[in-house]
Amino acid sequence: MNIAVCVKQVPDTASQLKISEDNKSIDENGIKYEINPFDEYALEEALRLKDNDSTINITVISLGPERVKQSLTKTLAMGADEALHIQTDEIIEDCMNIATIIANEIKKNQYDLILFGKKSVDQDNNQVGIMIGELNNISCISNCSEFRIESNKIIANREVEGSVEVFESELPVIITHEKGKNELRYPSLKDLMAAKKKPINTIKNEANKDKRSELIKLEYPEKREEGVIIGEDKSAVTELVRILREDKKII
Secondary structure, three states: OEEEEEEOEEEOOOOOOOEOOOOOOEOOOOOOEEEOHHHHHHHHHHHHHHHHOOOOEEEEEEEEOOOHHHHHHHHHHHOOOEEEEEEOOOOOOOHHHHHHHHHHHHOOOOOOEEEEEOOOOOOOOOOHHHHHHHHOOOEEEEEEOEEEEEOOEEEEEEEEOOEEEEEEEEOOEEEEEOOOOOOOOOOOHHHHHHHOOOOOEEEEOOOOOOOOOOOOOOOOOOOOOOOOOOOOOHHHHHHHHHHHHHHOOOO
16 A cells, blocks of 8 residues: 655744744744644654554655755654655745645645644644645545545544544545544654655645635734733622723623
């Protein structure tokens, strides 16, 4: 079985982000980049399948600038067999553009299972995996919490409020994964050092100019008003109700 796992490199969620002077990008100075958390769970699912079947081959695919190789090296240290870097000179924001580029690379190989995180934590679009399924005419099951493979069929669960939806599909199939129930593995220092010697297949890509959407401007969210303490016991209830009714016009 051949598995492809598509990962995106995103700013560490603990980073303090600043908008660049062009108001269309973030200032990368001092920013630490990591593998998108949802993609890590997708990779973990692939690695667990490989733990039980050593004949499985895992290829990790990532689109982005030169720094993306750092994250691909980490995936090799974790247990992936191959890494493919689709290198771009510019950051591509348009989801259809991204999906088209990755879909064209996926077409070149026979993958039985293609895994994505359900979304990236920087853009929150939840679109690329689903778009690639449409572009390549591959069944896609989105927002999965867990799945299993039986012969040439996959059975996947999606958790919804109060219940679980169960889907079945023949392979090949695309899965976009939730955080999942399995604990992530972390590579050892020895594995990381060994992975640095492994080759990363790099493909130079010229961004598709036929963009369907355009980023106009980045803005900081409005600052919230400072809170006011009107009391610390039940005597404050009357004043709270008055403020909500008369000043804020909420009730």
